[in-house]
Amino acid sequence: MPLASIPSPVQGVWHLGIIPIRAYALCFIVAIGFGVWLSERRWRARGGEKGVIGDIAVPAVIFGLVGGRLYHVIVDWQTYFGPRAIKEPYQALFVWEGGLGIWGAVALGGVGVWLACRRRGLSLGAVADTIAPGIAFGQAIARWGNWFNQELYGSPTTLPWGLEIDQAHGGVPGTLYHPAFLYESLWDVALGFALILAGRRFTLRHGRLFALYVAGYTLGRFWIEGLRIDPVGGVDHAVTLLGLRINQWTSIVLFAGALVHLWVNRHKDAEEHVVPTAREENGGHQPVGST
Numbered sequence: 001m002p003l004a005s006i007p008s009p010v011q012g013v014w015h016l017g018i019i020p021i022r023a024y025a026l027c028f029i030v031a032i033g034f035g036v037w038l039s040e041r042r043w044r045a046r047g048g049e050k051g052v053i054g055d056i057a058v059p060a061v062i063f064g065l066v067g068g069r070l071y072h073v074i075v076d077w078q079t080y081f082g083p084r085a086i087k088e089p090y091q092a093l094f095v096w097e098g099g100l101g102i103w104g105a106v107a108l109g110g111v112g113v114w115l116a117c118r119r120r121g122l123s124l125g126a127v128a129d130t131i132a133p134g135i136a137f138g139q140a141i142a143r144w145g146n147w148f149n150q151e152l153y154g155s156p157t158t159l160p161w162g163l164e165i166d167q168a169h170g171g172v173p174g175t176l177y178h179p180a181f182l183y184e185s186l187w188d189v190a191l192g193f194a195l196i197l198a199g200r201r202f203t204l205r206h207g208r209l210f211a212l213y214v215a216g217y218t219l220g221r222f223w224i225e226g227l228r229i230d231p232v233g234g235v236d237h238a239v240t241l242l243g244l245r246i247n248q249w250t251s252i253v254l255f256a257g258a259l260v261h262l263w264v265n266r267h268k269d270a271e272e273h274v275v276p277t278a279r280e281e282n283g284g285h286q287p288v289g290s291t
Helices: 023-045 052-075 089-093 102-120 124-142 144-148 180-201 208-227 246-264
Strands: 013-016 019-022
Touching: 019 023, 023 052, 023 124, 023 144, 052 089, 052 102, 052 124, 102 124, 102 246, 124 144, 124 180, 124 208, 144 180, 180 208, 208 246
Parallel strands: none
Antiparallel strands: 013 019
16 A cells, blocks of 8 residues: 555535535636736736736636637537436536636637737737746646546556545545646646746747747646546546547647747747737727828
């Protein structure tokens, strides 16, 4: 028997009367709050106006939740659809029960950021570079929601930091598992600090720091994903293609895309707008005498 282990929480939901308080949701709220706070400080340091990041975060979070849920339902479709589904199809809408795909969240969340930047006349690349470390730290915090849900764990291990998983979540009595959620959380923390240092040491503008975040995150996600054996929604193991999980293929594609962006934009040094344009400042109207 191992001398030490990481226990899993006995519950992830508490009730205040009839109102359920879910640890998964709380972790995401804290993650978003911290990410916005850090990004706001970084934006002000770049000369941006106070409150801009908070305003941009609203559509980003809304779009991100939709995108994250869509990705989860598409990849883990067997949880809600098919003869072995353990949930009703309408429960695919129940975001508070867990299940958000970071790929979909970042993709559609990025659309929300783009729309907000376009309306304000801000440079999307400048905003993306500013929020990159906040996203990494936010992901590190949010991963602890997986701990409460007893998900995102790897193969059996005898290491002293092995994770206990109960039978209801796919565990075998007396067996410990790699805490993949913890590995990713630590990786994201390290990535967040690395991005801050890289931003200070090098001139990474026009989305290059964000591309570095994508490359760093996908590099870690690839090997962590390879450790995972947790069932998808309690139904089955994740779908694989040529021996790799779908999330690993996504990591490969995004990693390559990030490298291409870094190379193509390596010499780009045009001015970036970090304050609203005159059109925005005047309520969407051109100032008198302008053309």
